[in-house]
Amino acid sequence: MKPSIRQLECFAAVIDTGAFSRAAARLGLSQPALSHAIRELEEGLGARLFDRTTRRVELTEAGRLFQQTALAGLSEIDRAVGLVRDLSTLRQGVVRIAAPPLLAATVLPVLLLVVLMGDVIATGAPRLGWDFLTSYPSRKPELAGILPGLVGSVYMVTLTAAFSLPVGVGAALYLEEYAGRSRFATLIEVNIANLAGVPSIIYGLLGLEIFARTLGLGRSLLAGSFTMALLVLPIVILASREALRAVPLSMREAGFALGGTRWQVTRRIVLPMAAPGILTGAILSVSRAIGEAAPLIVLGALTYVDFLPTSPSSPFTVLPIQIFNWVSRPQAGFVVDAAAGIIVLMIMLLVLNGTAIVLRNRYEHRPVR
Numbered sequence: 507m508k509p510s511i512r513q514l515e516c517f518a519a520v521i522d523t524g525a526f527s528r529a530a531a532r533l534g535l536s537q538p539a540l541s542h543a544i545r546e547l548e549e550g551l552g553a554r555l556f557d558r559t560t561r562r563v564e565l566t567e568a569g570r571l572f573q574q575t576a577l578a579g580l581s582e583i584d585r586a587v588g589l590v591r592d593l594s595t596l597r598q599g600v601v602r603i604a605a606p607p608l609l610a611a612t613v614l615p616v617l618l619l620v621v622l623m624g625d626v627i628a629t630g631a632p633r634l635g636w637d638f639l640t641s642y643p644s645r646k647p648e649l650a651g652i653l654p655g656l657v658g659s660v661y662m663v664t665l666t667a668a669f670s671l672p673v674g675v676g677a678a679l680y681l682e683e684y685a686g687r688s689r690f691a692t693l694i695e696v697n698i699a700n701l702a703g704v705p706s707i708i709y710g711l712l713g714l715e716i717f718a719r720t721l722g723l724g725r726s727l728l729a730g731s732f733t734m735a736l737l738v739l740p741i742v743i744l745a746s747r748e749a750l751r752a753v754p755l756s757m758r759e760a761g762f763a764l765g766g767t768r769w770q771v772t773r774r775i776v777l778p779m780a781a782p783g784i785l786t787g788a789i790l791s792v793s794r795a796i797g798e799a800a801p802l803i804v805l806g807a808l809t810y811v812d813f814l815p816t817s818p819s820s821p822f823t824v825l826p827i828q829i830f831n832w833v834s835r836p837q838a839g840f841v842v843d844a845a846a847g848i849i850v851l852m853i854m855l856l857v858l859n860g861t862a863i864v865l866r867n868r869y870e871h872r873p874v875r
């Protein structure tokens with residue numbers, strides 16, 4: 507039996523003090539508790555460590571041998587405990603020194619964001635109104651509205667989600683549930699991780715060459731939606747894979763034990779349990795598409811549109827491009843319009859993010875059927 511730390515401490519205290527009573531006082535134990543620990547140690551070793559026929563505390567031959575071996579290990583333990591305590595003290599000192607800079611690095615960006623948002627709201631709030639939301643762009647800033655950009659953003663986000671979510675979730679299911687650890691799966695994983703960090707303007711160049719020119723879609727809503735779907739697809743795949751990994755392996759094994767096939771287990775157990783995480787990641791990924799302007803500018807989306815898209819092949823504009831167009835104008839009135847457009851765009855983002863939180867909280871504790 508391996509001696510415990512408490513038993514070794516009792517053994518060492520008896521040797522140092524030369525008496526069971528003084529050893530018990532040093533350790534804060536009663537003398538019967540100390541004697542019990544020593545007796546358990548002797549029973550575990552199968553030998554007596556102390557000669558109890560004399561009035562003084564004397565070690566037996568087995569006790570001297572045990573002292574040479576066990577107490578050396580105890581000293582190493584004490585040394586390790588001391589090092590851990592020193593490291594903990596050093597870490598607390600580092601935290602105390604680094605806390606003010608870290609706090610400043612956290613607070614300053616938040617304050618900057620609050621100041622910027624306050625300036626935008628103060629500038630654009632008076633311009634908000636039903637007329638602003640339902641009017642078309644105009645060369646006069648007081649008559650300009652965001653209806654084409656608002657409708658175009660809604661259409662584009664809807665089509666982007668329709669194109670990217672089935673493909674992204676399907677790719678995540680394949681990589682997590684079917685691909686295993688093959689070289690092909692590893693190659694796909696590396697490329698997906700790399701694509702998630704590619705600048706958005708590169709996707710705009712890709713969409714311009716493939717969708718606008720090669721496939722002949724031109725500056726249509728369909729070409730823009732395909733481009734934005736490519737942009738958010740790696741994020742959808744990564745978020746969906748993390749949600750699938752969060753499902754305990756025991757749930758899959760229970761499904762297999764009941765005779766279910768891999769697809770039945772995936773469809774009836776894994777997907778329902780991963781649904782909250784998948785929905786959250788998908789909505790947050792699509793939220794990124796709302797605020798992107800660079801890919802659509804490269805693709806050739808229109809900056810001035812006085813009509814609404816009637817089909818996926820229609821020309822279009824979106825809120826970020828409309829805001830970009832207003833900011834580039836020299837008239838001060840268009841700056842107010844741009845601020846009001848930013849507020850509308852922020853509201854759309856908050857609605858989508860809030861929807862993601864509500865869906866996650868609603869379906870997180872739903873039982874699997």
